[in-house]
Amino acid sequence: MEIKRLDKLPEKIIIPLRQHRGAVCEPLVKKGDRVLVGQKIGDSDAYYSSAVHSSVCGEVIAIEESAHPDGNKAMSIIIQPEDSNEAVEFSPGKDLSSEELAELIKESGIVEHYGMPTHTVLKPKGKNIDTVLINATSSEWIGGTFKTPKEYASHGINALKLLMKTAGAKKGAIVLRTDDEESINAFESIEVDNKKIKVAPLLGGRRIGYYFKEQDSGIIVVSQKHIYGKKILNFFTYNVTGRKVKVGCDPTDVGVAVCGVKSAKAFYNAFNTGKPFYETVISIEGVSADLEYMQVKIGTPFKDVIEACGFTGDIGKLIANGVRTGVAQYTDQVPVTKGVTRISIQKPEEVIRDESIECIHCARCVDVCPVELIPSRLAVMADQGRFDECRQIYIENCIECGDCAAVCPSKIHILQLIRYAKDAIEMAYEDLPAKESSNLKLGCGCGGE
Numbered sequence: 001m002e003i004k005r006l007d008k009l010p011e012k013i014i015i016p017l018r019q020h021r022g023a024v025c026e027p028l029v030k031k032g033d034r035v036l037v038g039q040k041i042g043d044s045d046a047y048y049s050s051a052v053h054s055s056v057c058g059e060v061i062a063i064e065e066s067a068h069p070d071g072n073k074a075m076s077i078i079i080q081p082e083d084s085n086e087a088v089e090f091s092p093g094k095d096l097s098s099e100e101l102a103e104l105i106k107e108s109g110i111v112e113h114y115g116m117p118t119h120t121v122l123k124p125k126g127k128n129i130d131t132v133l134i135n136a137t138s139s140e141w142i143g144g145t146f147k148t149p150k151e152y153a154s155h156g157i158n159a160l161k162l163l164m165k166t167a168g169a170k171k172g173a174i175v176l177r178t179d180d181e182e183s184i185n186a187f188e189s190i191e192v193d194n195k196k197i198k199v200a201p202l203l204g205g206r207r208i209g210y211y212f213k214e215q216d217s218g219i220i221v222v223s224q225k226h227i228y229g230k231k232i233l234n235f236f237t238y239n240v241t242g243r244k245v246k247v248g249c250d251p252t253d254v255g256v257a258v259c260g261v262k263s264a265k266a267f268y269n270a271f272n273t274g275k276p277f278y279e280t281v282i283s284i285e286g287v288s289a290d291l292e293y294m295q296v297k298i299g300t301p302f303k304d305v306i307e308a309c310g311f312t313g314d315i316g317k318l319i320a321n322g323v324r325t326g327v328a329q330y331t332d333q334v335p336v337t338k339g340v341t342r343i344s345i346q347k348p349e350e351v352i353r354d355e356s357i358e359c360i361h362c363a364r365c366v367d368v369c370p371v372e373l374i375p376s377r378l379a380v381m382a383d384q385g386r387f388d389e390c391r392q393i394y395i396e397n398c399i400e401c402g403d404c405a406a407v408c409p410s411k412i413h414i415l416q417l418i419r420y421a422k423d424a425i426e427m428a429y430e431d432l433p434a435k436e437s438s439n440l441k442l443g444c445g446c447g448g449e
């Protein structure tokens with residue numbers, strides 16, 4: 001698989017000041033300023049925030065609201081690039097304490113792909129982390145911008161050590177997918193602390209606790225069969241560690257920090273080269289039969305990515321982050337942000353524009369829901385603003401997989417309705433205590449560590 005690099009400069013780079021959850025950054029530059037590659041151009045004093053950087057050398061031509069890939073608008077710094085790679089001086093980190101490493105992550109603008117600033121995952125206020133997991137189940141080595149599988153393995157282990165030091169955790173694990181043989185072979189070809197790695201499968205009741213003991217090591221690599229996306233952190237944590245995460249809580253509440261391959265690699269780069277997070281690798285779907293991969297500067301408009309892929313012809317729909325659960329875009333001027341992992345292009349004839357009709361109570365959505373919710377009821381309650389009742393039937397357990405909407409013969413926009421209700425609940429119920437999960441897969445009592 002080849003990663004192309006988008007070197008052609010776009011007419012403008014758009015850097016939203018909100019590319020993470022938490023406080024929005026304040027601009028550190030003004031219209032007319034010249035900025036350099038890697039220069040910090042937005043920041044916030046708030047702990048729950050993350051800096052933003054210029055990905056090009058050029059002039060700030062505006063600071064204004066602009067389209068954001070989440071479907072809203074966000075205040076953004078617009079830069080007209082100049083034909084120069086002049087960059088700020090990057091200084092690698094060395095001998096940093098846990099606090100200094102966390103500060104390096106914040107300063108480098110490193111965030112998880114689900115939006116949490118990575119330093120807040122590793123050092124959440126008022127909580128202790130004892131285990132760090134790198135979730136490598138959904139991205140093979142290529143997705144993390146590593147040049148070779150072997151580089152992925154060695155950098156991955158070193159990144160895990162850095163993450164553990166930041167969190168003050170004694171244990172860490174990289175979780176691969178059982179069918180990702182290339183990655184498994186790569187990890188089994190390297191050593192940790194002069195010992196060959198043996199990738200251990202998580203089978204039956206054996207979770208990582210078993211292998212920490214068996215391998216007598218604080219760092220292990222394991223594999224299991226599922227793909228765990230960004231909304232499935234609680235299940236991932238349970239399946240890997242055996243620790244149940246209550247509804248409304250996250251893995252940090254049970255002492256676990258879950259990081260992605262991309263953020264781990266970005267941290268590794270920031271530590272070793274001093275370079276902040278201003279470039280990312282995304283996949284592009286719809287140009288050819290296979291996915292295309294491209295390394296792009298953060299802030300590059302979708303239009304320039306699409307052109308660089310050689311796509312010609314009419315576009316019916318542009319979607320950020322996957323056809324099933326992503327967000328359709330109303331303009332191709334929307335920029336690639338830290339949270340964008342995929343651009344999907346649909347031709348006009350591929351776009352499905354079905355009108356939704358009434359629920360026919362077929363229960364197909366119930367059958368497919370992987371977390372045993374009742375999506376049809378959630379959709380009705382969300383539509384009617386009955387958020388209390390949504391919470392009573394565990395809407396927070398929804399992992400936003402979109403399977404319910406995909407099978408619904410009435411074409412009801414179930415996922416959108418659920419997301420709408422979850423957002424409303426998050427704003428209204430922030431202070432309520434966490435509840436025990438009703439979910440059978442979480443609460444089956446089938447074991448733990």
Ligand code: SF4
Pocket residue numbers: 365368369370371372373374375397398399400401402403404405414415418
């Ligand atoms: S999106 Fe639908 S199918 Fe998927 S977890 Fe949520 S309710 Fe269940």
Ligand code: SF4
Pocket residue numbers: 358359360361362363364365366375376379404407408409410411412414
């Ligand atoms: S799949 Fe659609 S039509 Fe069938 S019960 Fe669920 S919401 Fe209703």
